[in-house]
Amino acid sequence: MTSGVAPEDRSRRRRGRPKRGDARSGRDRIVAAAEEEFSQVGFEASSFRSIARRAAVDPSLVHHYFADKSELVVEVLRLPVNPAQLLAEALQGPREGLGLRVTTTLFGAWEDPIVRKRALVMVRTAMGSSPVSTVVRSFFLSLLVDRVAEVLGGGSEAKLRAGLAASRLLGAVMARYVVHVPALASLTVEDAIALVSPSIEDALSGVLPDVDTDHLGRE
DSSP states (O other): OSSSSSHHHHHHHTTTTTOOOHHHHHHHHHHHHHHHHHHHTTTTOOHHHHHHHHHHOOOOHHHHSSSOOOOOHHHTTTOOHHHHHHHHHSSSSTTTTTHHHHHHHHHHHHHHHHEEEEEEEHOOOOSSSSHHHHHHHHEEEEEIIIIIHHTSSHHHHHHHHHHHHHHHHHHIIIIIIIIIOHHHSSOOOOOHHHHHHHHHHHHHOOOOOOOOOOGGOOO
16 A cells, blocks of 8 residues: 655655664764865855765755754864854843843853863864864854844944954953963953953944944955
8 A cells, every 4th residue: 555645755855864874974974074164165155055065965964964054063173062052142132231241151151161171172273274273263253253243233344343342352261261361360250251341342332443444344
């Protein structure tokens, strides 16, 4: 007795699902291809389709395993948390207080010993010249600059503000958690956030000097 479903319909339903016994190898190929794609063209320029092409799989199989590119980066870099999800939560809410929310999120993540251990590896990797270094820099620049700039309305001034805020944030993180500058490292995390966040808020919404930002708005 037949099911009444045409073979092509059954095939369409199965599209994107791994064959039995091939799940691990297919997923591993996708992750390996993503690492190559991110390192060669960057996080923003890559796509599920280009990663699938490099892995020689159907794009729907990539979607089967990963909801978005940030999940692939987490897998490639073996991160204990998804930075994109953390930042997305911080970017929600009113424009006022954005600097405090972003600072609280970033410092809060670094306070976790497991996250901090892996994050230290990421910082050192980002300062290198390997293909993985390119992945790290591309991903975190996309998060801390491009996505924050979008929240600020886009354009050259928004990119300048987001870049300035990211520079101050990363500098504060390096001072507290990597170099251990006493002025920041000896404070409680609450006091450190209270000290740093006004500077981030100022970068995002304060008065800027008259500088040429036209080049920042170009794609």
